[in-house]
Amino acid sequence: LTYARPGLSDKDIPHRDKVREEILRRAKMVESRIRERLKDIDGCISFTFDTWTSEASDPYLSVTGHYIS
Numbered sequence: 001l002t003y004a005r006p007g008l009s010d011k012d013i014p015h016r017d018k019v020r021e022e023i024l025r026r027a028k029m030v031e032s033r034i035r036e037r038l039k040d041i042d043g044c045i046s047f048t049f050d051t052w053t054s055e056a057s058d059p060y061l062s063v064t065g066h067y068i069s
Contacts, residue, residue, distance in 0.1 A: 043069035 002008050014022075038045060050062040 043067060 001013050044067075046066045046068075048064045048066075050064075052060050054060065
């Protein structure tokens with residue numbers, strides 16, 4: 001971050017633990033919203049996730065859902 005924005009100081013950059021906590025908090029919030037929307041369907045849904053970074057350093061997230069009736 002300091003390379004991309006040299007004006008930042010260490011106090012401007014959140015600690016990795018704080019970033020991790022925020023990511024997990026948001027993931028749980030989204031998970032609960034998805035569970036609420038899908039709670040009354042017949043059958044089962046399974047989700048898989050994959051993340052990777054391209055050679056150009058572009059981040060990607062893949063989400064796949066499988067439905068079984």
